Amino acid sequence: MRMSAQIYRPASSRLKRQLGFWDAVAINVGIIIGVGIFRVPAQVAQYLHSPSWILCAWLVGGLVSLLGVLCYAELSSCFPETGGTYVYLREAYGRLTGFVYGWIEFSILRAGSLAGVAYIFTTYLKNFIPFPDSADRFIAIFAIAIFTVVNIAGIKVGTRVQNVLSTLKVAAILFMAALVFAAVRGPFFKDTSGGILSNGPGLSLFATALIPTLWSYGGWNESTFMAGEFKDTKKDLQFALITSILIVAAVYITINIAYLKVVTPAEMMQSKAIASEVLTRLFGETGKIIVTAAVLISASGALNSNVMTGGRIPFAVGSDHVRFKWLGEVHGKYETPHQAFLANGVWAAILVLWGNFEQIVFFCGFAKWLVFALAGISVFILRKHGRHKESFAMIGYPIVPILFTLVSAGLCLTVILHTPREAMFGALLVATGIPIYFLTGCHQSKGKK
Numbered sequence: 504m505r506m507s508a509q510i511y512r513p514a515s516s517r518l519k520r521q522l523g524f525w526d527a528v529a530i531n532v533g534i535i536i537g538v539g540i541f542r543v544p545a546q547v548a549q550y551l552h553s554p555s556w557i558l559c560a561w562l563v564g565g566l567v568s569l570l571g572v573l574c575y576a577e578l579s580s581c582f583p584e585t586g587g588t589y590v591y592l593r594e595a596y597g598r599l600t601g602f603v604y605g606w607i608e609f610s611i612l613r614a615g616s617l618a619g620v621a622y623i624f625t626t627y628l629k630n631f632i633p634f635p636d637s638a639d640r641f642i643a644i645f646a647i648a649i650f651t652v653v654n655i656a657g658i659k660v661g662t663r664v665q666n667v668l669s670t671l672k673v674a675a676i677l678f679m680a681a682l683v684f685a686a687v688r689g690p691f692f693k694d695t696s697g698g699i700l701s702n703g704p705g706l707s708l709f710a711t712a713l714i715p716t717l718w719s720y721g722g723w724n725e726s727t728f729m730a731g732e733f734k735d736t737k738k739d740l741q742f743a744l745i746t747s748i749l750i751v752a753a754v755y756i757t758i759n760i761a762y763l764k765v766v767t768p769a770e771m772m773q774s775k776a777i778a779s780e781v782l783t784r785l786f787g788e789t790g791k792i793i794v795t796a797a798v799l800i801s802a803s804g805a806l807n808s809n810v811m812t813g814g815r816i817p818f819a820v821g822s823d824h825v826r827f828k829w830l831g832e833v834h835g836k837y838e839t840p841h842q843a844f845l846a847n848g849v850w851a852a853i854l855v856l857w858g859n860f861e862q863i864v865f866f867c868g869f870a871k872w873l874v875f876a877l878a879g880i881s882v883f884i885l886r887k888h889g890r891h892k893e894s895f896a897m898i899g900y901p902i903v904p905i906l907f908t909l910v911s912a913g914l915c916l917t918v919i920l921h922t923p924r925e926a927m928f929g930a931l932l933v934a935t936g937i938p939i940y941f942l943t944g945c946h947q948s949k950g951k952k
Contacts, residue, residue, distance in 0.1 A: 522662065570903050603936035612871055617809050621647050679778065720748075814840050869919065870932070
């Protein structure tokens with residue numbers, strides 16, 4: 504582990520600084536509240552059969568995400584550059600680790616998230632526009648293509664679309680919860696299992712339930728990928744990260760309470776569209792229409808923000824490595840990393856053709872938590888080299904990065920034990936980044952000055 508000796512020209516020096524606090528909140532909320540909350544509760548209920556433990560999982564997921572947010576708040580203020588995690592790992596561990604992360608993000612994390620969201624978008628779109636199952640994957644690919652084009656058209660276009668969609672999606676979810684609370688009187692939910700003080704599910708099952716839960720919380724660090732395009736990267740971006748995760752945690756816990764007022768965990772685990780089932784049970788066809796509209800809005804916001812932030816990672820890699828300089832190109836008219844957007848979109852389409860939703864969630868999990876463990880450790884490495892001076896003052900240092908690193912490492916191990924096939928495939932893709940780095944001559948590339 505070492506600090507990179509190479510002095511880089513930030514990729515963001517070719518992109519304009521024009522984003523503010525609410526843009527960051529909209530990007531983060533838009534990408535975190537994707538479509539997972541409309542489907543993932545069923546996966547959580549498969550491992551946790553008590554309403555109290557289910558809500559506990561969503562609370563713990565928010566707390567784990569907050570630990571990560573605090574780490575990234577410091578890292579983003581140390582390195583206010585486009586590229587986010589890529590920059591932090593490059594500076595803490597060197598060029599090879601930075602490149603391998605860029606490969607992981609491109610080959611697994613970003614495309615996997617886009618594919619997973621596109622799957623659920625397609626599932627709910629059927630409620631409005633019936634089409635055969637054979638068309639599912641092609642509709643998902645078409646949705647990815649639409650938002651890729653939107654973001655190539657310019658950052659102002661992308662952020663305006665994102666601001667509107669993020670506002671609408673939070674309002675829609677809270678509206679659904681309010682409808683349930685108004686229709687079903689009495690206590691928040693019934694827990695006949697004995698509650699949180701009863702025999703718990705065990706650490707292994709609880710940790711496994713956290714994988715899909717934290718997939719739903721995924722994206723809390725997304726706006727840092729665009730740090731080089733924010734006007735104030737010493738305050739606005741950091742407080743936006745914290746604000747976003749608090750908003751999302753409150754929304755997630757509220758809607759899960761609403762679900763549990765209507766269905767039992769046993770019923771929840773059988774549902775592939777829990778929100779639709781709950782509101783349809785209460786309001787019939789009207790409820791189904793409300794949920795479908797909410798999911799499509801939410802999925803659209805998640806697709807847009809995933810495309811928007813995801814294009815910045817290969818862009819940063821391309822700006823550092825001559826062999827991939829085409830990824831670092833900026834469109835002459837729209838001033839966006841169009842080649843990076845296109846590359847992400849094409850690979851996401853390939854993943855849509857490869858697997859189903861559940862496979863993609865755990866496929867992404869191994870690499871995601873491996874990267875977060877390295878990011879947690881990087882806080883200590885960069886502090887050792889004095890890079891934290893005049894940066895955002897992390898609350899709870901050193902306990903916060905220690906906890907975040909340990910939890911991330913534990914969840915990475917959980918993915919390996921629970922879904923070895925998906926973890927092995929993910930590990931192989933991670934490993935291929937090393938020979939690609941050397942075979943393409945990136946180890947000899949000096950980056951752009």
